Amino acid sequence: SIVYLNGQLMPMQDARISPMDRGFLFGDGIYEVVPCFAGKPVGFKLHMQRMQQGLTELGIAQHFSDAQWQDIVAQLLSANGGGNLGVYLHVSRGTQMRRAHAYPSDVTPTVFAFTFEIGHAPSADPTQARTFKAVTEQDRRWRRCHIKSTALLGNIMHYHQGQQQGADEVLLFNEQQQLTEAASCNVFVVKDGVIATPLLDHQILPGITRYILLEVLRRHSRFDVQERSISRAEVLCADEIWLTSSSKEVAPVIELDGKPVGQGGIGPLWSEVQALFSAHKY
Numbered sequence: 001s002i003v004y005l006n007g008q009l010m011p012m013q014d015a016r017i018s019p020m021d022r023g024f025l026f027g028d029g030i031y032e033v034v035p036c037f038a039g040k041p042v043g044f045k046l047h048m049q050r051m052q053q054g055l056t057e058l059g060i061a062q063h064f065s066d067a068q069w070q071d072i073v074a075q076l077l078s079a080n081g082g083g084n085l086g087v088y089l090h091v092s093r094g095t096q097m098r099r100a101h102a103y104p105s106d107v108t109p110t111v112f113a114f115t116f117e118i119g120h121a122p123s124a125d126p127t128q129a130r131t132f133k134a135v136t137e138q139d140r141r142w143r144r145c146h147i148k149s150t151a152l153l154g155n156i157m158h159y160h161q162g163q164q165q166g167a168d169e170v171l172l173f174n175e176q177q178q179l180t181e182a183a184s185c186n187v188f189v190v191k192d193g194v195i196a197t198p199l200l201d202h203q204i205l206p207g208i209t210r211y212i213l214l215e216v217l218r219r220h221s222r223f224d225v226q227e228r229s230i231s232r233a234e235v236l237c238a239d240e241i242w243l244t245s246s247s248k249e250v251a252p253v254i255e256l257d258g259k260p261v262g263q264g265g266i267g268p269l270w271s272e273v274q275a276l277f278s279a280h281k282y
């Protein structure tokens with residue numbers, strides 16, 4: 001595939017960065033994953049806002065405008081044949097010839113981007129849906145999970161633990177036994193028709209899919225939607241559990257810690273909500 005590195009398009013196998021890049025040495029950078037269907041990015045502005053917030057918070061002096069990022073995305077989509085592609089955008093603080101913890105003042109950030117196949121848009125048809133089995137674990141990540149840092153060691157260790165137990169995702173709980181998020185997505189729970197998701201704070205990533213889904217649900221007054229803390233007990237007795245992320249959209253969890261969620265199988269609210277999400281996401 002064709003990738004973008006520091007101002008140039010090139011074949012993936014020709015892309016080179018220094019091992020002294022702070023992204024490599026410290027995980028000192030941020031990233032975004034923007035899903036694109038038929039060449040159209042979903043939630044592009046929201047992804048750009050989150051990236052700018054991350055860059056500002058980390059003090060990384062990378063100042064592309066949204067239009068410049070849009071141009072990179074458009075170039076990559078056309079160089080890679082368009083269609084349904086995820087675009088990964090990555091900015092590290094840059095390369096410095098000496099390893100030092102202090103933020104250097106004189107480096108140029110490294111900008112890297114590539115595309116990957118995401119297949120067809122997720123379906124709202126329960127017979128076609130990708131379902132998930134999850135397990136629960138105590139959240140052992142850092143306390144700045146609102147930053148979309150490339151330093152994902154905490155997340156991938158949780159993910160791996162889940163895989164070792166035959167699961168595809170891991171629901172994480174803080175020390176107060178409240179739900180935070182999953183290893184690579186946000187979480188919604190449904191009980192007696194009420195849809196709830198954890199509040200935004202430093203414990204979770206402010207997911208773009210979460211944001212769009214809340215917007216869509218609030219536009220339809222028939223839904224009762226709450227952003228609030230959610231206890232472990234509530235999760236264990238939920239009627240439905242959904243995962244949200246750019247690649248999954250809204251995905252049903254049908255098994256938690258080896259037991260069926262709700263009545264077993266995909267719940268009745270899920271397909272209604274995934275269909276609304278699909279229709280509104282642009």
Ligand code: PDD
Nearest residue numbers: 033183184185186205207208209245246
């Ligand atoms: N993951 N929480 C975590 C920890 C995530 O890694 C992600 C996304 C989300 C959902 O965010 P969004 O709706 O903006 O995709 C929540 C991406 C896709 C990844 O790392 O591949």
